Amino acid sequence: MKRWGLVLLLLAGCSAAPAGTPGEQIPPFDLAGFQDSLTSYGRPTVVNVWASWCIPCRSETPLLVEAHHVFSDRIDFIGIDVQDDQKSAAAFLAEFDVPYPNFFDPEATIRTALGGRGVPITYFIAADGTIVDTHIGVIDEQQLALQLDELLVRG
């Protein structure tokens, strides 16, 4: 589990630009690339696994965007688009104006490695790489705010 905590820490530190313009390619998931682009780490991170065809993802994405606006100075947000195609995913990001970095993982490598199935899944990871909570299914505002508070308290 620690190994995957490290992977997620590396993810947290990546500095890829947000994807969101229709037609724009979402950066593929590449661990080596993340390691190279690693610029900072040590902050709590929220990793949201989604797909453009996922109906519940449409409901929770605006909430995650709002949370990012509130907590982006203290918590990193990352989206992982799984089992999807680039065109649909880019349109999804543009529709919801997603400001945080998103990565393309068509084989759902991270999710599988973490033992997750289906979408959406949201991982809340403390600054030390510990997974504080794994929320399977759509997350509501109260639960999202609770887990973000938990992340901030743990540091």
Add this chain to the structure above:
Amino acid sequence: MEFTLLWAALTAVALGWLALRLTPGRSAGDADRLMGAAAAGLLAGRLGAMILAGVNPITHPLDIIIVRAGVDTRVAAAAALVTLLLSTRDAIIIDRLAPVALAALAGWHGGCVWRGTCLGTASNLPWAMAQPGSAVTRHPVEIYAAIGLAIGAWVVSRLSASPWLKTGAALAIAGGVRLLTQPMRPSLSGGPVGWYLAALVIGLTLAGWSQLHGHPTPDSRLDEDGAPARLDDPAGDGQPQP
């Protein structure tokens, strides 16, 4: 996730059913009215959540059935109330159902136990609870709400039979309990406090109006067993009025 949501819904139905069983004068149509109002509220709340999230229900019709993707409780509550009012305008029936609805709402909040969603803001109170693996203890805020609503249901059921009094009191209690517990709920936006306040004010206004214009007393149309009194024998003493 879906199964925990289902268990919470079943808890609400179970408490509502129990409260209805304990309600004197209930009729065969009461459960249908309540379920109809709940179903209409669920549908409207789901549509409301979609629209508020920027999802067009016409272009994404399949999204409607994915209830777990979100239900807007404000729209759902308003739609359920309107549906109930459309199903009957009889203050007796609606007043009779008011504490039952509060009990069902208490069951929904208490259903947080199945969903693992009872906790709120951090607290050091002796009964505060922590998430698994966490040292941070928190208010079990949804349990507070469930207890408040359950007590409210009992209080409302004991109120006098002045028309619309129980309905107004139930609305005020539902809004008031949510309003009181809201500061203990973690939230990004502060929550729909305005809606809770509106429910509280409308409920109190309705209850106050009922007290000022509290005649006739509709429950006088029921005998001690809750059955409708005979029109020619309103006193129930076997002596028809001349």
